[in-house]
Amino acid sequence: MSERVYFLIRAFSLLFVTILLLSNSFFFDLSAIYYAVIFGLVLIHFFLSTNALKSLDSMLVFFLLACLLSIALNNVPSFFQPYSRLFVFAGVVFLLTNIVESKPFNLFRELVFKYLIQFNLWICVLSVVLMVLGIHEGRKIDEYNNLRPDFAGLYRHSMVLSAMCGIATLSVFHFLRVYRTKVLRILLILAAIISFIGLIQSGSRAAIAGFFLAALVYFYILYRNRLHKFLTILFVFVFSIVVTFPLWEKNASFVLSKFETKSSDLQYGSRDIKWTQRMEEFSSSPIMGIGFASVDIHGQDDFNPENGIIEPGTSWLAVLSMTGVIGFLIFLIINYRAVFYLIKNSVNETNVFLLSILILILFYMLFEGIVFASGTLLCACYWLLLGRINIQKNNYSK
Structure with a gap:
């Protein structure tokens, strides 16, 4: 690859990350620009890859075909814009x-x-710092013109910030294994603490639980042959949270109230209703599903008939209900092979890091419908992570 092509790809990657983050920020909505950049970059990369394409991933191709057939074989209401959404x-x-x-x-x-990964760490840290300094409160106004209790920081929604803070904290864990400079390690530890505060402050129970599960797996794999050190780290981590609880209890008030009231993280209706609805939709069309990016308009779940926006409440059941058992099985295979490779080759610390992020996102997807939400940051993170895992697989197998 020539230096010119390398420079172009580096510039394109910076452009894409910038547009992606800005389009999911508290202040901007660059969705139209983001979609244009996606297709522009796809065309450019195909041009740069002329006569250099290595292969097609059959499972991903079959998954897209399952999504397409779920629309073609169903009478999906036009306001859901299924073909347009599938194209994006x-x-x-x-x-x-x-x-x-x-x-x-x-x-x-x-x-x-x-x-x-790098930019997100900065954004998560700045979100908390700006809140503490009183420069940016990071809360939005609800439909009743009241200040929402959940903290979104510099991202558009608290649910985004929570998952991204979890990823940021896991990233610091990995950086601490890579960088040995004393000053840098102190700064990274501070970044981990601040990111963890952002995770708690944003108030997503799914992201918090997913983070703890991912962190547990991360440290267990790293120290599985040194069980005493793993248990020491686990004890210190739990002890630190308990001892410092009075210091960050105020920041945790929102998520604690959600645990007490069992309120939903979602905007529309309760999660129980959404999960029940997804299973009812699957039962009505178990083979090919009810159609990509759609819900049953006669069901209990809410949707916006003007723009077709839905909140499925779960990614896993959304794949099941929208694409049926065929699409769901393919989706399972896609994730299984990623997890299997990372666990099998967990002697490589980068693989352990990637596995921890994947575990957080896969758990988070039990409670949030991000998998088909093409314009969202977490959707991009999930599919990008699968691409990054495959690159690791190719490099590690050489």
Whole structure:
């Protein structure tokens, strides 16, 4: 690969990460620009990869076909815009996953993942610091013109910040294993503490539980042959949280109230209703589902008939209800092979880091419908992570 092509791909990766983060920020809505950038970059990378395309990933191709057939074989209401949404989703998959492989594509994905991890850490830290300093409160106004209790920081929604703070904290764990400079390690420890405060402050129970599960797996794999050290780290971590609880109890008031009242993290209706609705939709069309990016308009779940926006309440059951058992089985295989590879090759610390992020997102997807939400940051993170894992697999197998 020439230096010119490398420079272009580096510039494109920075452009993409910048637009992605701005389009999901507290202040901007650059969705239209984001979609244009996606398809522009797909076309450019195909041009750069002329005669250099290595392969197609059959499972990802079959998954897109299952999504397409779920629309074609169902009478999906037009206001859901299923074909338009599938077109955008396919663009995300082609750009960020390993559905198409070439050196330009893989380099782009590797750089995007690197920059996204780094920029996200800064955003999460700044979100908390700006809140503490009183510069940016990070809370939005609800439909009743009241200040929402959940903390969104510099991101558009608290649910986004919570998951991204979890990823940021896991990233610091990995950086602490890589960097040995004393000053840098002190700064990283401070960044981990601040990111963890952001995770608690944003108030997503799914993200908090997913983070603890991911952190447990991360440290267990790293120290599985040194059980005493693993138990020591676990004890110190739990002890630190308990001892310092009075210091951050105020910041945890929102999430604690949610545990007490069992309120939902979602905007529309309760999660129980959404899960029940997804299963009812699956029962009505178990083979091919009810259609990509749609819900049963006669069901209990809310949707916006003007723009077709839905909140499925879970990614796993959304795949099941929308694409049926065929799409769901393919989706399971896609995730199984990623998890299996990372666990099998967990002697590599980068693999352990990637596994921890994947566990957090997969758990989070039990409670949030991000998998088909093409314009969202977490959707991009998930599909990009699968692409990054495949790059790791290719590099590690050489």
